[in-house]
Amino acid sequence: MSKTNRRRRELRAAILLIAPFLFVFTLFFLYPTYKVIAMSFTDAPLIGEGNWVGLANYTKLLGDKLFYTSVWNNFYFVLLTVIPTTIIAMLIALAVSKLKGRTQALVLTLFFLPYVLPVSVVTMIWAWMLDFQFGVLQPLIAAITGKPVPVFKNPYWVMPMIAVVTIWWTNGFNVLLLIAGLRNIPEDLYEAAALDGATPWQRFWRVTWPLLWPVTALVLTLQLILQLKLFDQVYLLSNGGPFNSSYVVLMQMYREAFQLNNGGYASAIAMVLFMIIVVVSVLQFQLLRIGGRRK
Amino acid sequence: MTAKQGRNIAFTAIVLIAAAIWVFPLYWALTTSLRSENRIVSDAGVLIDEFNLSAYIEVLSTSKLPIWYLNSVGTSLISTFIVLLTGMMCAYALSQLRFPGRRALYLLVVASFMVPVPALYVAQFVLMSDLGLVNTWWGIILPQLIVPVVVIVYKQFFDAIPKEMREAVLLDGGGEFTLLFKLYLPLNWGITAALAIITFISVWNNFFWPFLVVTSESMMTIPVGITQVNDAFGVFYARMMALALLAAAPVIIGYLIFQKRVTEAVMISAGVKG
DSSP: OOHHHHHHHHHHHHHHHHHHHHHHHIIIIIHHHHHHHHHTTBOOOSSSOOOBOTTHHHHHHHTOHHHHHHHHHHHHHHHHHHHHHHHHHHHHHHHHHHSOHHHHHHHHHHHHGGGGSOHHHHHHHHHHHTOTTTOTTHHHHHHHHSSOOOGGGSTTTHHHHHHHHHHHHHHHHHHHHHHHHHHTSOHHHHHHHHHTTOOHHHHIIIIIHHHHHHHHHHHHHHHHHHHHTOOHHHHHHTTTOSTTTTOOHHHHHHIIIIISOOHHHHHHHHHHHHHHHHHHHHHHHHHHHHHHHHO | OOHHHHHHHHHHHHHHHHHHHHTHHHHHHHHHHTSOHHHHHHOOOSSOOOOOOHHHHHHHHHSSHHHHHHHHHHHHHHHHHHHHHHHHHHHHHHHHOOOTTHHHHHHHHHHGGGSOGGGGHHHHHHHHHHTTOTTSHHHHHGGGGOOHHHHHHHHHHHHTSOHHHHHHHHHTTOOHHHIIIIIIHHHTHHHHHHHHHHHHHHHHHOOHHHHHHOOSGGGOOHHHHHHHHHHHHTTOHHHHHHHHHHHHHHHHHHHHHSHHHHHHHHHHHTTOOO
16 A cells, blocks of 8 residues: 555545534534624624624623622632632542541542532522521521521622532532542652651641642632633522622623623623633633742 | 540541531431421421422422433433544544644644633524524534543543554554544543543533523423422422432432442543542
8 A cells, every 4th residue: 555545545534533523613612602702792682683893892891880790709709619619628638538448438429429419409409408497507507697697688698608509519529639639649758758757737738738739729720710600509599699799790691691682792791701711710820830839 | 446546436437427417418408308398397307207208299290300301311311422422533533643733623622621611602502593403402412512621531542552553453454443443442441431421410410501592391401490390389398309309319329320430530531540
């Protein structure tokens, strides 16, 4: 078989193998990406043509109070979830990795279980547990604050409680990654540290923490991006309220597109979210890399 | 018993209690679902002391839950199959064949990670509407077929297979498709199962997209459907919890059966090997 013949066969095979993926990717990913960019420069309704309006949607966004509220709430939620969930996950991972055999498997299963649940199941259960009248957690809240609180109808409680629900739901994923990271740390490093008379505290900060850092950084990055995309829990638990205190960017995109029929404006909101996520994750990546190097 | 053993037992006990508290919401949902509606609002002991299945019977007979199961199973299975097949084929080409644009395609796939998918929902909805696919299974499925991690993971695993094995098949006159389905795929059943599981779970649990593209109750998937009943049942807590648990049952049972595979899959998809 000649060389050119072989190259030609290889090319034909490559085209056949790639075509299905590329078709789906182009039509349902690349094209919508282009479309959302294009729509953000028009005054299009959700369905139908619009006129080119240049940067009008973006300038309108800059003067939109609700948009600032949404962005602020997104960052507030990030603050409430990303680092807390990482700390909780690390404590759980450290505890689980100390256990052995069946106990370890059982405990890990229990901590991971909520992660596989659909979001609406999670919110239904928590809405019931926090029910103002009959919620099983209300006595606990009453013990702290003196009286029961309708948490999802209270502007101060709503975001922290959505954060609690979210952490409960998604934490198992982080636990799993951190346990994998812990397993990759060679046992003899701990033995050497123990021989040198290191206390458990020193062993954690001198061995575990620096060697686990790449995984910790990964967890932080994935969480940051995930939590910026908050929508489901807010929609299901508080619908953005009360008084917009849980209104987030994707909530605004949803309302503008699907309830107010402003496809163009909603696309501009989507674009800004996209840019926020890119900028924040690049920034965080750089920060984490520096943080890792100093160790 | 030495002091050390004592400490170990105490530690294990504390961790077990913490784990029990962690799953308390599920336990509480179960307790509630097994009680009669009157008892839930009158007195609420924490122990399961009643075994009343009426809430479950009520939910199964009055809601569209069976249809939503069917919609969820159908859309999740079809999506998973297509994602894996197209992803595997593309990854094989990227890993084993030389062709113009190979690097560009790979970078494109990697870069698509950065795009927050919900930001595309408006445009994807417009597209589904143009194609007449709103309120259909395909409307639910098509935009969920973009799972770049499948391509990337497959490529990594294909890269690791020794070239000698491939030469042997080529000498026997086998083509690229023979190679993929008779050699590369069988060597990677483990990773295929893992990728299938994470794809299936993510499609099954997706709320936002099916919520947008489906408005007719008989086309809804489980996560969307149960939120409709929520409004209909009002303050019938036992029924709501029975509904939540029935909706969660397939994933919980699936997870308990395939536990090891699920945890492995999650680790691989995040690029950390356990």
